Amino acid sequence: MATHSQIPENALPETIEADEKERNDSVHTAVEWVNEALNTMLRDLDPTDQCQADKILGEYFANKIEEKKEIEKEEEEAAKVTRGPPSSHSTSTPKQKKGGKSGKKVSVEVNPSPPAEPAEPVLRGSLAIGGTSLAIAKAGATVSHVPLYLHTALLKHNQESPKEMTLPLPMVTVLNCEKNSPTKLKLVKEVILIPPVELSLQQGIERVLDIQKEITRMLESPGKRPGSQADSRKGKAQKAPPPPLKRISHLGCLTIGYDSLEQLLLQLQRACNNIGLELGTDMYLAINCAAHELMDYGKGKYQILTGTFKSPDEMVAMYVEMINKFPFIIALIDPLRKEDREQWSSICCALGSKCYLIAEEAATQISKLKTDQDINIATCSGVVLKYINQTKVSDLIELTGILDGQRRVTILGSPDRESSDESLVDLAVGLGARFLKLGGLSRGERVAKYNRLLAVEEELAANGALREAKLEFVDFAEESQPGQLRNVLPAPQQA
Template sequence: MGEEGGGCSSGPTRDLQKLKQQAMEYYRENDVPRRLEELLNSTFYLQPADVYGHLNVCSVVISTHFEVHENAPPEIAEAEVVERLDAVNTAVQWVNETITKELQGAAPSSQAEVDQVLRTFFENKVQEDKEKKELEKSVEDSTVPTLSSLMPPPPPPPPAKKKGLKQGRKDTLTEKPVRPPEPVEPVLSGSMAIGAVSLAVAKASAMLGNKPLYLRIASLKHQQEPPATLTIPLLMVSLVSCGKSLPGKLNLMKEVICIPHPGLTAKQGVAMVQQIQKHITKTMEMPSPPKAETKKGHNGGKISQQQVTGKMSHLGCLTINYDTIEQPLLLIQGICANLGLEMGTKLHLAINCAAHELMDYSKGKYEVMTGTYKHAAEMVDLYVDLVSKFPSIIALIDPFRKEDSEQWDSIYNALGSRCYIIAGTASRSISKLLEDGNISTPRSSGLIIKHTNQTTISDLVEITDLIDSNKHMAVFGSTEGESSDDSLVDLAVGLGVQFIKLGGLSRGEHVTKYNRLFTVEEELIQSGTLGTCCLLLLLPLSHE
């Protein structure tokens, strides 16, 4: 398995130039306002995979783990570009120098064996990195004593002054401090090579066996027994975004997500969401009503008249300026009523709260709207009230940080029977979940899983088995820095997850995946192997 594509006569340099040209043409044709440099910096491209002798079989593009930050300062953006480039270059080096040799002659059908080789290789790299950092630290520490010994010890802190009632009043107002954020799980630079090679092997095996990738994944999931039927996961389609990093006072809703009824096909569901999206744009483009005279620079009203920014989020959905939590939901509800779409029947909603982006650690509270702060306990009441007002909301994604375990318990007890509580960013990485064998922290109804970094196909099978055995729900999601590779649709179908979250209906990297989903659905219909999605999925049950 090598980057040079098994002895192509044109050479790697010419192949790379051809790849860049194809990428530019693709993004130009799909009207995606994204620079080629950003694409190459955020994804890892594994050129035609030499997985069986010298036969070039397939190629893979895998996204990096890096989050996309809207309106990030230039210095942060530049630092991330450097880090992404290092990750991609390291991944290419791993594939060319070691992984190719270790997998030479391996049969693509031996997915478990290949993934075990990849795991062992990665564990060795982790150990090498650990030893390197320990050596650097020991060298650094050896120079510190000579400097610190010259420094006098710091003076003891002055005793606290007691000021009677004033001191007591301060103590009374002091709130219980919030738990600091847990350390970010380290990601070893180059780790995406593991996930990319594992996927390349699965794709090669499928192509050599003359069958689609989703059937190959399903056979791995069911231990070589081909399933009689496969189902299309329920869609989670991002409709609008009004989160922390976007204009407007509302921070809470990073994504308002539409979930079409399971009785609809994927194509029908997307068409319905497209209709709603068009009406949102049309509604917001209507001329504003006359306004009373106001001072320059003020709009004189409680609600901003210009609510759509005209900007498409990297999530593939419209960004909207709103000031209250209810406004975007009332907008969608009104449009659906005009279109004759009954909320809670034809269409359900999910909210990606992205609570980890809302915490103001200086205040120890969540900033749900600009200048409006809520304690973690108050957030439970906010969510209960929101779901009571809008019963079509059947899922909340990341309603709290992972550190607020008590509130995860509270909201699950309060809403778990009528609303899915889903851990996305609040969940740990797949490798950590498999290592611990525990998916119950934080307490939730389901998890969002993604294929990135060192996650192998065998890991995906194992984690979905663990989720199924715990009667949880699996959502297969795309990463934020997404690529145009549509393999994750096949992974979701083959693994039998309940939901698939592909982002919005704009930008080529999202549209490609929706088109692949339509193709898979049509193939299953024609072969008579399309199973019926359980309607009870929209009626959350107890997961005790």
Template sequence: MLEEANYFTKLSKVPVICKVVGRQVLDGVGLPTLEVEIHCTVKNYEKRICSIVVPSHFQIPDNALPAANEADEKERNSFVNTAVKWVNESLDRLLRDLNPTDQCEVDKILGEYFIRKAEEKEIQEQDEAEKAEDAEVTLTLASCTSSATTLPGKKKAEKPGKKVSVVERMIPPAEPDEPVLCGSLAIGGTSLAIAKAGATISHVPLYLHIALLKHKQESPKEMTLPIPMFNLFNCERSTSAKLKLVKEIMLVPPVNLSVEQGIQRFLDIQKELVRLMDPPSKASTAQVADSKKGKAQNAGKKAPQALKRVSHLGCLIIGGDHLEQLLLIIQTACDKIELKLGTDMYLAINCAAHELMDYVKGKYETLTGTFKSPDEMVDMYVELIDKFPFIIALIDPLRKEDRQQWNKICCALGSKCYLIAEDAARCISKLQIDQMINIPTCSGLVLKYINQTRVSDLIELTGHLDDQRQITILGSPDGESSDDSLVDLAVGLGARFVKLGGLLRGERVTKYNRLRAIEEELAKNRTLRKASLEFTAFAEESEPEKQLSDILPLPKQGLLPPQLSASPGGSQPALLPENGTLTWVVNIKFCRDFLTHSSKKLMC
């Protein structure tokens, strides 16, 4: 009897993690990335529970030089190989015997491990800096000795050029890219894999498991599905086309459509657009010119042509001479199939303006040879939305450093469309802990699950955004895989939109199919709540700043040096000095502070 009792006691034990496996796999475009596999002991037997393939943070540049591609490939391999090593040699040991449903404890351990690795990197950077300094001193002494033999009275010739223009000094300098710790992909990959394992053990879908984590294990009565942003065109800026302003054009279905209906409507528009822009079809060009709304503006201009290539985002690559040309051809395609923009479908535009700044002129290059100041950009967008009110979202219409212009554009257009920041939200950990980060006033952020981002980090940040009535858009990185966990993550977090790419690549279609499946499941359970499109009216220019500081609370008085404690005209922190640089020491410090802060919260 005792043996039988012991046997059944073992069977009744809570499942625990017994093995974590990392391996290198290929993503949707054939580039290396990380897969994390979770094994648990369930009823006294070891069992493979699930696996996750996470995309890397590397962006896929357009027409990069061979040397740049080679360097990027080498760095990518190093990042993935290090992440695999972290998982197999360290995280496997640290996470054994933990309950996979205890996400807080898992993320706390992952955060502590990242802190140790960050500190090791900091020490390594300091040692290298000291060695470089010693070498520089030696070189200086040698040069002083040699210069003593030169003839006296001969002045050193000044270096030609490099005069900094007045305009260049007036614009805020671009912040340096946030360094990524090699191997950090293991942290985010393992965190999401454990979340998926916890959902499997609990016999609930991943999206519901994420929602339960966000709402303190209180099951939501209804859930809203994020509205998909379908990538229609990827506008390649390196082509002979003049248009530089637009990087992506997306179609957004109305909230009264199901996901399946939205997909079908998008495919109908895409099919008609391909027909209109097909070069051999001369009749299609005439049809565009003779359309009711495009006749006056498009007279004497040929229709834009889609290139015979598909972007890594799963859509056609296109070029144009100006933005209105693309908008009119989309409008014409909708008219042909009896759809009306602004009612039956909306548009969203990713401007990616941070890639357009000419720092010598201090202006944005919107067309080839055409430059606009930040204030002129605001006027241009106001005129654009007034003329084409079916545009309901602008992503990165300005650089994140142009805070004053963000205030202006939000006050002018906030009640008409969403003004979204994507470039400013690249580093989620920095968003939460660094009080001096240059986040502009905006309607919401595009968040991406990459690098050391943990599930708990996204839950905390989206909670802040929800409290401040800011919208969350969960975005898909460039190098996606066929793993569809991103969709569950977006649904569980309650994101307003999900940005998944187009429907011309398999890894993108997989995610749309998952979104359809979740919608069917929620509708069957009668827990589906329709989404809404509600814009925010920004009253005064100072008010959005105040609202944003609630998301990123300011440090107490006396914690910052006087030159960084406040801006001259208000209570907001001033920008970093123009000659300020972010080093590994500074960035490692905020990562360490953030993860320590988060770990203390997760201990509850």
């Protein structure tokens, strides 16, 4: 099981150390749960009965949550006794002292941005629940003599074997843009390539590799790095050299900064043109904005460039202009915070028929996503689901079923700190996910999954069970009329 935490790459050593300690404690607790209580509770259970196993796991976890609440309540009561009654004294606040500056207060209160929802606490040991559920699914596949992806599909479709299966399209990260770098662009966290559906996975991966090699060549070549052309025109190339090519990110791709979105996209276009490819025909782009990392809560606005801020409504207008100008961008991941529900609805109505508007950060806690038969997040085209913590296989089956019914796409994604286990690929294939977001084509834990996806493609093709994928956008503006789907992507040109 991958860790739940998301520690920035430039985090302080003490932060990394504290996170590592928390991770170790969680693993040790999870091992205790498995070796003791779960080992006894699950003994003699039929491993093909995933629902029963996950029900037992869910009840066990709920009891652990209650135990933790009781302990916290007792500790709080004990602390009150130790502290004694709180002292009452009044102090004037800075706002009271600065009462004359009422104009600024009014401007903030006119349209305040909703505060960030507090992060859900992660119960130590929760990895045992997700890990055990997945182990049972693997055991069920083994005793049924079928691969895990087919076993997952049978579980989702009530043991009805599908005649054909569609591979999820890979979302391959080629650039990781550091938001804390000296460069100005903050709006983009990941630049992701999506091959056309008409290509085989093998062909698509090879095409991505060719583009990645060309980008690397351009970045390593003097005068070709971001910012160099503009600087050279001003005669400043020697005085202010562009930042050097950075390391391979934890996402398995190059890490580098840019000064503007246009600079980034034009360089990608140039890299494709250099090898005879065209963005929007031979390859498509997705942009992970990770907007929750952009919000300046003092201003109530997003910082898209150094010193440049936009309100949520202005962000929507900016994205509309961006997609109209660069139609080869067919997906935006987290273009807004999950709290900006009104703006999510606006951007989906404006752009839903042209690209996917995908929620990732809002879906971190899978156990909190479902309410009755609905998904408790803002309007969106699709959701990135990650198999972490207390997530169970049954949870993914239920959630993807709801998303299918609501015409939202499912994306299975790797957590930041991924393991080398390949099960995520089988789950994505079996659940019928539209995309698989695995990061870049470097680092063993990510390459292993791409290799597994290639192996599944070969197996399905050999059995005559491989069905071609489709990319269809939902026209939210006409959602009152069911079935409003558009496939707007043209067939690729053969290079």
